[in-house]
Amino acid sequence: DLQVLAQAGEAVETQPVFRFLHAVVDCPRPLVAEVRGNAVGLGTTLLLHCDAVIAATDxxxxxxxxxxxxxxxxxxxxxxxxxxxxxxxxRLLILGERFDAREGERLGLVSQVCEPPALEAVAGAWCRRIATAPAGAVAATRSLLRGPQWRARLHEAVDREAAVFAERLNSVEHRQAVAAFFGAEGDG
Structure with missing residues (x-):
């Protein structure tokens, strides 16, 4: 993913992933995520946009x-x-510290933690509860929680971050960090 974005150069904001980001911000329906294994980078930041995040203990x-x-x-x-x-x-953004599902729940990022075999059933139950609630009330409540002012601020933040992200993709620091990462990965 990083290599594709780096090849995009200054036009990184036009890449499909950034169109996806704005579409998620504008999504009128509740978003429920299931998480198992590693959620790194966008895999974690996407969860900040969800209405419910169900994570496996792993x-x-x-x-x-x-x-x-x-x-x-x-x-x-x-x-x-x-x-x-x-x-x-x-701490989480600057140090990039890894954390588990229970810490995610304590932080408020994760709605519920369950054992891996139960993940689909638990997330499905959340979805059924949302789907069987009065649709107009669900839509109105989500709109109040994530209304036009919130979306405008968020679109601005996404665009601001994307511009700096594009600059950083072309930085010496980024190239060195990626080379070190792939070099370390090859050592294992």
Whole structure:
């Protein structure tokens, strides 16, 4: 993914992933995520946009943007401090610390943790509860939670982050970090 974005150069904001980011911000329907295994980078920041996140006990999360010479994306510099506070957000975004599902639940990123075999059933139950609730009330409540002002701020944050992300993709720091990552990966 990083190599594709790096080849995009200054036009990174026109890549399909950034169109996807804006589509998620504008999604009028509730979003429910299931997480198992590793959720890294966009795999974690996407969860900040979900209405419910069900994680298996084996799920781990990380946002190692800075370690890759990049900056956070998908509005995470706006949403994460609102969710966990600025100091915890700085720890997670600047240090890129990995955390497990239980810590994700304590932070408010994860709605419910369950054993891996139960993940689909638990997430399915959340979806059924949402789907059987009065549709108009669900839509109105989601609109109040994630209304036009919220979306406008978030679109602005996504665009601002994307511009800096594009600059960082072309930085010496990023190239060195990626080379070190792939070099270390080849050592194992």
């Amino acid at each position: 799920a781990t999360f990380a946002m190692p943007f800075v370690q890759l010479g990049l900056v956070p994306e998908f509005g995470s510099t706006l949403l994460l401090p609102e969710l966990v506070g600025p100091q915890r957000a700085a």
